[in-house]
Amino acid sequence: xxxxxxxxxxxxxxxxxxxxxxxxxxxxxxxxxxxxxxxxxxxxxxxxxxxxxxxxxxxxxxxxxxxxxxxxxxxxxxxxxxxxxxxxxxxxxxxxxxxxxxxxxxxxxxxxxxxxxxxxxxxxxxxxxxxxxxxxxxxxxxxxxxxxxxxxxxxxxxxxxxxxxxxxxxxxxxxxxxxxxxxxxxxxxxxxxxxxxxxxxxxxxxxx
Amino acid sequence: xxxxxxxxxxxxxxxxxxxxxxxxxxxxxxxxxxxxxxxxxxxxxxxxxxxxxxxxxxxxxxxxxxxxxxxxxxxxxxxxxxxxxxxxxxxxxxxxxxxxxxxxxxxxxxxxxxxxxxxxxxxxxxxxxxxxxxxxxxxxxxxxxxxxxxxxxxxxxxxxxxxxxxxxxxxxxxxxxxxxxxxxxxxxxxxxxxxxxxxxxx
Numbered sequence: 452x453x454x455x456x457x458x459x460x461x462x463x464x465x466x467x468x469x470x471x472x473x474x475x476x477x478x479x480x481x482x483x484x485x486x487x488x489x490x491x492x493x494x495x496x497x498x499x500x501x502x503x504x505x506x507x508x509x510x511x512x513x514x515x516x517x518x519x520x521x522x523x524x525x526x527x528x529x530x531x532x533x534x535x536x537x538x539x540x541x542x543x544x545x546x547x548x549x550x551x552x553x554x555x556x557x558x559x560x561x562x563x564x565x566x567x568x569x570x571x572x573x574x575x576x577x578x579x580x581x582x583x584x585x586x587x588x589x590x591x592x593x594x595x596x597x598x599x600x601x602x603x604x605x606x607x608x609x610x611x612x613x614x615x616x617x618x619x620x621x622x623x624x625x626x627x628x629x630x631x632x633x634x635x636x637x638x639x640x641x642x643x644x645x646x647x648x649x650x651x652x653x654x655x656x657x658x659x
Numbered sequence: 660x661x662x663x664x665x666x667x668x669x670x671x672x673x674x675x676x677x678x679x680x681x682x683x684x685x686x687x688x689x690x691x692x693x694x695x696x697x698x699x700x701x702x703x704x705x706x707x708x709x710x711x712x713x714x715x716x717x718x719x720x721x722x723x724x725x726x727x728x729x730x731x732x733x734x735x736x737x738x739x740x741x742x743x744x745x746x747x748x749x750x751x752x753x754x755x756x757x758x759x760x761x762x763x764x765x766x767x768x769x770x771x772x773x774x775x776x777x778x779x780x781x782x783x784x785x786x787x788x789x790x791x792x793x794x795x796x797x798x799x800x801x802x803x804x805x806x807x808x809x810x811x812x813x814x815x816x817x818x819x820x821x822x823x824x825x826x827x828x829x830x831x832x833x834x835x836x837x838x839x840x841x842x843x844x845x846x847x848x849x850x851x852x853x854x855x856x857x858x859x860x861x
Binding site: 617618619620621622623624626631633634636637 | 740741769773774775776777780839840841842843847848
């Protein structure tokens with residue numbers, strides 16, 4: 452089974468180092484079952500800022516450059532369909548719960564190493580969607596966390612200016628979530644097929 | 660005036676024209692575009708104004724930064740729903756007579772991003788468009804061709820006083836500006852300007 456293959460020694464090393472340096476950090480390795488094998492570190496939201504500060508300033512890897520922050524949506528069906536044979540599990544062998552997730556890609560400019568990937572998950576997808584903002588530690592997270600707030604709905608606590616970036620301020624939904632339904636406002640193409648054909652057959656004239 | 664008589668007189672050194680001919684000639688050869696590049700088509704628009712394709716020989720070299728001084732709006736690029744009210748606002752601020760060229764697939768109908776949640780599916784949902792240029796992006800020659808088409812359109816304008824036309828022109832400056840609603844623009848399109856195409860029969 453993929454999960455029993457040896458985890459990259461570096462990623463496990465980093466997890467152990469954080470757990471040793473920051474009290475009660477509880478960092479685990481989240482295994483990436485795809486051929487890319489970019490395993491990531493799963494942080495607890497309560498301790499994430501301390502771990503991040505340690506990684507940037509005091510760790511031997513000096514991760515001073517945050518290059519990318521991405522959002523991710525894990526509804527129930529995405530979790531069960533993730534791999535054909537088994538649901539996604541962390542190293543702790545427990546299946547994931549439906550949540551929203553923020554993934555950070557860190558590099559070290561001084562030591563030319565990276566990417567080290569860290570993740571944080573919210574408690575659920577509906578009301579408990581807060582995560583600590585890592586903008587005070589890496590400034591490049593500022594606009595990216597705003598984008599994730601706009602498109603996924605994760606509320607970053609401690610962010611200096613959290614408002615929508617891509618959509619307008621009065622917009623009331625989060626478009627990148629997997630259950631977002633876009634407004635039905637485009638007409639059929641000249642040669643539709645598949646879902647667009649079904650949609651075009653039910654559209655009334657003048658309603659698009 | 661009879662064309663034969665005109666050329667005869669020209670050979671004798673007498674140049675004849677009509678008042679509207681002169682007026683339209685002046686207008687069409689000095690169309691001042693509004694600087695309005697939104698996305699990639701703007702790069703092609705810039706290329707058209709540069710040395711190789713030279714928009715300056717059509718009189719359209721000066722791209723005005725202010726809508727109050729422009730009479731042509733070249734909508735070059737994808738119009739997002741976030742930007743749509745500002746496009747309509749700028750169009751309203753242009754003085755009559757004003758023209759719009761929808762450059763590229765995105766301005767005509769949303770283009771390759773037609774299923775986007777933030778893409779306005781064609782600027783002609785809110786403002787009246789005179790010339791559409793297909794392409795993604797259209798070549799600079801296509802933009803030049805569209806300017807020439809617009810010039811032909813302007814030549815046919817008449818100076819005679821026409822109440823309805825004047826009323827139409829006045830209403831162009833009072834088009835309703837869409838408002839950012841909770842899920843979509845409100846209204847999603849202007850029904851007086853744009854009607855959805857007929858639904859496809861099974």
